[in-house]
Amino acid sequence: MDKIYDCIIIGSGPAGYSSSIYIARADLNHILYTGNKPGGQLIETNEIENYPGFPKGIKGYILMKKLQKQAERFGSKIKFNSVKDINFYKNKKHEIILDNNEKLKTKTIIIATGASPKYLDIDNEKSLIGHGISTCATCDGFFYKKKNVAIIGGGDKALEEAIYLSKICNNIYIIIRKNKIKASKILENKILHINNIKLLFNNEVKKIIGLKTLEYLLCKNNISNEEKKINVKAMFLAIGNKPNTNLVKKKLYLDYNGYIITKKGSTKTNIPGVFAAGDVQDPIYRQAITSAGTGCMAAIDVEKYLTLF
Incomplete structure (x- = not known):
C-alpha cells in the first residue's frame, strides 16, 4: 500500500x-x-x-x-x-x-x-536587487534615509510607498509611464501636498546605471523623447x-x-x-x-x- x-x-x-x-x-x-x-x-x-x-x-x-x-x-x-x-x-x-x-x-x-514582483525587465535590474533596487519600501526604505529615491508606478501601492518614504527620504521621484495617476483620489490628493514628492509623468526608465550599487536612472519622456538623468540611490518597484x-x-x-x-x-x-x-x-x-x-x-x-x- x-x-x-x-x-x-x-x-x-x-x-x-x-x-x-x-x-x-x-x-x-x-x-x-x-x-x-x-x-x-x-x-x-x-x-x-x-x-x-x-x-x-x-x-x-x-x-x-x-x-x-x-x-x-x-x-x-x-x-x-x-x-x-x-x-x-x-x-x-x-x-x-x-x-x-x-x-x-x-x-x-x-x-x-x-x-x-513584476519587474521592468531591463539591463542591470536583477543584479542590483538588494543594492539599490527593491520591491518593498516598507522593508528597505529605512536604508535610504535622507537620500533621493525613485518609485516606479502610479497605482495605490506606489503612492502609499511614496508617502511612507517622504517621511524618511530627501526627494522621492514617482516615475509614471502614463499621463495620469491611476491610484485612488484620496492618495493622489495627499501626495500633491507633500513637498518632497516629485511626479514625472509620461516617463519610463530606460537604463539603470551602477556597478555594485545604484548610481542613477536614465529616463525617457514618451511624448518629447527627451532623456533625463535622475540621481537616486534607490529604485522601488511598485508595478504589481x-x-x-x-x-x-x-x-x-x-x-x-x-x-x-x-x-x-x-x-x-x-x-x-x-x-x-x-x-x-x-x-x-x-x-x-x-x-x-x-x-x-x-x-x-x-x-x-x-x-x-
Missing part, C-alpha cells in the same frame, strides 16, 4: 516554514517541498528590520535558514524538489507529482508558493505582483488577479483538505510577518480538518 502523508506543504517562505513548525509540533507526518527558490522572496532581501525578535535586523537568507532549522528541529522533512502538478480529489486523498515524476498521496495540502498560482489554475478558485481565494477567517480553499497561506492568497499586506501568521493558521486548520478525516 502506498504511503499516505497527513500533510504536504508546497513552498518555503515564512508561510511554508511557519506551517511546517506547527505541523511538526502536532506530530503529523508531513513533508515540505521548497520549490526552485528555497526561502522565497526574502532570500533576495539584504536586511530585514521589521521582523519581530531581531532588534539589530537580520539578512533575509539568514532568517530563512533559521526558520528551516527550527522546522527541522521539530522533525520536519525538508525536500529541495519542485511540485510540477497536483491532482485534487474532493473527500479523497490528494496526489502531488514532483519534478522527478515521483507521485505522493496526502490527506491535506498547504499551498504556500508565494508571489513574484504576480501570485505563483500556475500550479493550481483551473483547479482552485482564484480572484481576478490570480490570488487563491480562501474562506473568510480561515485558510480553507474551495477543495476540502487544501489550504493556502502567505502571499499566494494575500494581495494586500504581503509582509513576512503576515505570511508567517497565515502559515500558522493553515497548520491549525489542517489539524482540525484531520480530526474529522
